[in-house]
Amino acid sequence: MAVTVDKRGPITIVTLDRPEVRNAVDHEHALALTEAFQSFDADEDSSVAVLHGAGGNFCAGADLKAVARGDVRIVPPGEDGPAGMGPTRLLLGKPVIAAVEGYAVAGGLELAIWADLRVADPTAVFGVFCRRWGVPLIDGGTIRLPRLIGHSHALDMILTGRPVDASEAHRMGLANRISAPGRALDEAIELAEQIAGFPQTCMRGDRLSSHEQHSMELDDAIANEWRHGMSAIEAAVTGAGRFASGLGRHGNFDEH
Numbered sequence: 001m002a003v004t005v006d007k008r009g010p011i012t013i014v015t016l017d018r019p020e021v022r023n024a025v026d027h028e029h030a031l032a033l034t035e036a037f038q039s040f041d042a043d044e045d046s047s048v049a050v051l052h053g054a055g056g057n058f059c060a061g062a063d064l065k066a067v068a069r070g071d072v073r074i075v076p077p078g079e080d081g082p083a084g085m086g087p088t089r090l091l092l093g094k095p096v097i098a099a100v101e102g103y104a105v106a107g108g109l110e111l112a113i114w115a116d117l118r119v120a121d122p123t124a125v126f127g128v129f130c131r132r133w134g135v136p137l138i139d140g141g142t143i144r145l146p147r148l149i150g151h152s153h154a155l156d157m158i159l160t161g162r163p164v165d166a167s168e169a170h171r172m173g174l175a176n177r178i179s180a181p182g183r184a185l186d187e188a189i190e191l192a193e194q195i196a197g198f199p200q201t202c203m204r205g206d207r208l209s210s211h212e213q214h215s216m217e218l219d220d221a222i223a224n225e226w227r228h229g230m231s232a233i234e235a236a237v238t239g240a241g242r243f244a245s246g247l248g249r250h251g252n253f254d255e256h
Contacts, residue, residue: 003032005039010047010196011189012040019055022103024063025085025111027073033086041092047200048192049092051115052099052185053108061085061106061130074138088114088139091211093204095195099188100175105163106130110139113148113174116207119191120175121184124166131161147214149173202232 006013014036016023025033040049053059062084075081083089085107098104098115105127112118112126128137137158146154149172157164169175179187195203205228213221 003029003036005036007046008189009193010045011192012043012046012049013052013185013189014040014049015052015054016059017054019053019057021063021065022057022060023053023055023108024060024066025107026063026066027082029063030082030084030086034082034090037087037090037092037096041090041094047094047196049094049096050099050185050188050192051096051111052188053101057102058098058100058104058124059085059108059111060103061108061110062135064133064135067135083139085111085114085139091208093208095192095203095207097188097192097195099185100124100126101184103127103129106135106137107139107141110137110141110144113144114140117176117191118169118174119177119179119184119188120166120169121179122166122181124169124175124184125163126157126169126174127163128157128161129163131158145174199232205229205232 002016002018004015004017006015014033016025016029016033018024018029037049040046073081074084077083077089088110095116096114098112098118100112100118101121101124103125104112105125106129109126109128128141130137142154142158145157148154153172153174156162164172164174166175166178170178177187177191209221209225209228212224216224
């Protein structure tokens, strides 16, 4: 199977390993990716996942050769089965970081923006390259991209299909961080380890509130934030006591 899972303490690394097709995804691998992330979400010992593409590219999108052969099953929303790119209809209870090298284009872009954060190699290229083939964005691209970078930037990418390099992606807010050359995966893992070191109940509740508020009116979103916050209040009281004892002062996040 060309989707591998490596567990390193509280970090789960999911690797799409089809370098011969720039990690393009067919139905088999969409299903494997979905199962890998569902297993991560259910794993009580795993706190943060890192999604990575082997061989120097993140993902070139749907496997168009498989599409041309008719070897593709597109499952409509609400029906059983993975999305075209796999887990892109799932809202997990834990964060995912995409380590992006090379191409993250078409459905690969949609997979990258499904993740909570993106660490990009300086050589990374993002784009709606499927524009030239008349292949639509059906894995959340027209929804998540405007939410991440604003409607104007998103339409510039969606309408033109042009490549966006790592530097421009960072300015747009599409890439959260640019790694040192060749270190996108290493730095994504380091970031995951930092996030995994925080009190998890509070962090996960804040994260879910930020995702869920998109579909809510303001009053409902504030009430939802409160509900998540109350689930973490016991841990917050403990954390406040640790702060009062002298830990974490002056923005020192190495002590928490």
